[in-house]
Amino acid sequence: MKKIWKLWLLSIVAVFLLAACGGNATEEKPKVDETETSQEENKDAGAEEAYPITLTDAVGNEITLEKAPEKIVSMMPSNTEILFALDLADEIVGVSDFDDYPAEAAEKERIGGQEFNVEAIIALDPDIVFGHESAFGLSEEGYQQISDAGIPVFVVKNAADFDETYKTIETIGLLTDKQEEAEQIISTMKEKVEEVLTKLENVEEEKTVFVETSPAPEIYTPGQNTFMQEMLDMVGAKNIADDQEGWFVMEPEELVDRNPDVIIVMYDYIDTAVEDVYARDGFDTITAIKEEQVIQVDENITSRTGPRLAEGLEAIAKAIYPEVFSE
Template sequence: MKKRWSVLAALFLTAGLTACAGTGAEQTQSAAEPPSAVETEVQTENQAEAQTGTPEETVSASGEGEMDTAKPQEDRAGNPITVPEEVNSIISLAPATTQILCDLGLADKIVAVDTNSPQYAEELTEDVMQFDMMEPDLEQILNAQPDIIFVSNMSSQGGDDIFKSVRDAGICVAEIPTSNSIEDVKEDVRFTADCVGMPEEGAELVADMEKVIDEVSAIGQNIEEKKTVLFEISPVPYLYSFGTGVYLNEMIELIGAQNVLADQEGWISVTEESAVSADPDVILTSDNFSNEDPVTEILGRTGWENVTAVKNGQVAYIDNAASSLPNHHIVDALKEMAKAIYPEEYAGLE
């Protein structure tokens, strides 16, 4: 449990303290950073999509509305890549990406993963190789001869491209920085699916996301009395949460509530004193590593007795994997959050 906490803590600390640099296994762009060239390009594409339709549906020489099957020429970090026409052997060094690949039905093509992926992807074969995402064995990776490797920045905290020898060997290394917005999460899913030649299936995963988001948004926009919410990523004494510029904050707003830390940006350490003084109406937690029963722990905290959420018993656990891995499963967390914050309003949400 402690090892798992250290990895997850590193993931969220990375999310809050690093910008888009290097290659590794769970990268985030700091919310305090100005938009990069890649972000600007994505925003421009999104504006164009609002007028002309989604990028998956294009007019080709063979007909209208056909799915664009061209492989990406840049990864999500803006690095030029050459994706093989056929992808039959995959290494995934990011749990969020591993889940996407498994949900695309490609578990049997995954030859290696990071050591955290198996706990989030039961479909993986028992003999799949595992690498420490912080120090992957490059020799073994080269020997595995994958067609493509999916990474993000947990494997290169120093900023160096530790996969240079792999790239130089002609293997496609595709970097997917951990996204801070729901829209970017959708793009990550599409990108992964496009790389493995399954754009239609990727589009379906995104469409399913959008269906849930639209359903929640339709209810949330009509909620007038907004509850305030504190979402604990880790508990006291190392309380960690987020402000604006994080997809979880977007989710709170979609539901019709307000993040008590919305006056701050990105992933943040929070003092116990400031959390208590914020007096949230609801406290959510995804802590599954430090306490067997995180809800009971919060309700029993000394000095929190007069916090509205504690006083009224409005404390709920949100699935850790669904809320912490930025892929299409965030909508599972969205539904849990909605029902926890406004149980009556979202009673009919399936």
């Protein structure tokens, strides 16, 4: 199972790289159709229902819902976390094989992973399926088959920063008639982010950081135009891999030469992940090794663009500047 997860991780890295080179069609943000009553108009009027509602998804497809969905399928862990946080546990009838949070997700019907089971999804007869832009390129035919069966499929944007994550939560809340719950989630996240950044205001010396998303011999790391880069910028840390774009392999010798103050390990499918970094030949000259600053951080809370992302920012900040959070 650990090997399977590693393959999944690397496949997602590949998908993100492809997405970064994609066309403008995937860059359009979800919007309310101007022919329908907008979200703001509904709030101002105090309306209990926002339906019928028409929205355009991340790949330019338009869907219309006549009422709040009573049966929902989620095809991505981040979508699932948002839906559960919106108090839609009873409405969720299917989730992907990789959904592991919250614990209740394990009780839902599994519809597959990267190669999802179209027949199983159709058999669940959902009112809406929430897909994801990061996987769309590899699964477009399957998405079309679901749509052809008369089931609305909404492809959620692959959020690149906190603002787009907030927009995603807002949009899913709008489609599911959970606007107030979405606003509360976003408000809580923003409060946590502000709390973390306030604590970091007095940091005087910027630390250099290397983020490792897969182990040797192919040590992947995120560079520019990644969510991790944004997080490091937010907490005031220097990414030693910011001279390249997206995810790429850094050779061990190069890592040694760049000599980070902190090494963050972002995977847990190897029980000895941190110990293995300390044990690598030639790494004993790296400051992070000498100062015992190799820290493991839960990848799920830093890569899933959902309600726990603010916790992920805090975890990154604590890993880099532990002294600030021990005061």
